[in-house]
Amino acid sequence: EIVLTQSPGTxxxxxxxxxxxxxxxxxxxxxxxxxxxxQKPGQAPRLLIYGASSRATGIPDRFSGSGSGTDFTLTxxxxxxxxxxxxxxxxxxxxxxxxxxxxTRLEIK
Amino acid sequence: QVxxxxxxxxxxxxxxTLSLTCTVSGGSISSYYWSWIRQPPGKGLEWIGYIYYxxxxxxxxxxxxRVTISxxxxxxxxxLKLSSVTAADTAVxxxxxxxxxxxxxxxxxxxxxxxxx
Numbered sequence: 412e413i414v415l416t417q418s419p420g421t422x423x424x425x426x427x428x429x430x431x432x433x434x435x436x437x438x439x440x441x442x443x444x445x446x447x448x449x450q451k452p453g454q455a456p457r458l459l460i461y462g463a464s465s466r467a468t469g470i471p472d473r474f475s476g477s478g479s480g481t482d483f484t485l486t487x488x489x490x491x492x493x494x495x496x497x498x499x500x501x502x503x504x505x506x507x508x509x510x511x512x513x514x515t516r517l518e519i520k
Numbered sequence: 521q522v523x524x525x526x527x528x529x530x531x532x533x534x535x536x537t538l539s540l541t542c543t544v545s546g547g548s549i550s551s552y553y554w555s556w557i558r559q560p561p562g563k564g565l566e567w568i569g570y571i572y573y574x575x576x577x578x579x580x581x582x583x584x585x586r587v588t589i590s591x592x593x594x595x596x597x598x599x600l601k602l603s604s605v606t607a608a609d610t611a612v613x614x615x616x617x618x619x620x621x622x623x624x625x626x627x628x629x630x631x632x633x634x635x636x637x
Contacts, residue, residue, distance in 0.1 A: 412581075444622045448565075455614055455627035456565065467625065499565055503622035507581045509555070509567035 413438050413504050415512035423520040430487040432515045434500030439480045444503040447476055447485045450514075451496045459498075460485060487517075495519050522547035524615050524628035532609075532635050538602040542615030542628060549573050549596045553618040556589060556600045558611040559630070566611075570621060571598055578621065605635045 414437040424430055434445075442463040448456040458467040460476035463483060473488040487494055500512040528540035542554070555570040569579035571589045579587050583602070591598040602609060613633055617626040 446623045448624075455630050456624075457627070458623065458625050461623045461625075501565075501623070507567075508570070508578050508621070509557075509624070511565040511567065513564045 412507055413440060413502055413510060415500050415502060415510060417498075417500055417512035417515045419515060420513075421516045421518060423518050424490055425520045426490050426492055428490050430485075430490055430494070430517060432485040432487075432498055432517070434478075434483040434485070434512050436481045436483070436502060440483075440502045440504070442479050445476075445478070445483050446501045448499045448501060449494075449496050450499065456499065490517075492519075522617065522626055524617065524626060526613060526615050526628045526631040528631065528633070530632060530634060532605055532633060533637050534606055534635055535604055538600070538605050538609060538613075538633055538635070540600045540613055540615070540631065540633070542598050542600075544596045544598075544617075549591065549593050549598065553621045554589075554591065554598045555616045555618060555624055557614045557616055557624070557627075558609075559614070560608075560611045568600065568602075568613075570618070572621075607635050609633070610635045 416435045418433045445463040447460040450456040464476045475486045497514045499514050523545045525543045532538045550573045553570045556568040571577045586603045588601040612630040614630045615628040616624040618624050
């Protein structure tokens, strides 16, 4: 089973700053099968990035994804107040299917 | 645009079976992958499994012995049954849709299920 480890656990930044979130896999992951989600309190997650670098419909271009193999990154170029949330990476494999990282909490500094 | 709505009991007794239904509106259940994902209070996301509209399934091995996901295309619904529940199964349960089995694109709002006597 592939384990996804996200870092940092919590990231404290100010609006306007750049955020860099990391997702490291215990084994190589196909870039086609790596996604990122945003979750705000009391809400369902929302798909941000799929295929490691493709933005989902309606996602602002300040969100970008990159990486390959075992190291993937979600970058938010200039933080808006509504971007402070928890972010999860997710991969798909033959077994057990879909797995998520433990999440990174992005909080206002 | 498609919307998903979970329904079912909010309280289940230990050792009993948790049953939830997801109703799909604004679109057909055909040609998509339909997942159940859960989130214990204050914790991360755990994928339970998915069903393709044709009926083929894929379950998380850690839950496979207790999970059944089924689909009713005539009602535009799919369902989750999780047997022999314990307090560890207390979570918000989300139903969700994927265009492929690899990614979840649309989520329901989630429903909290508490396992307690």
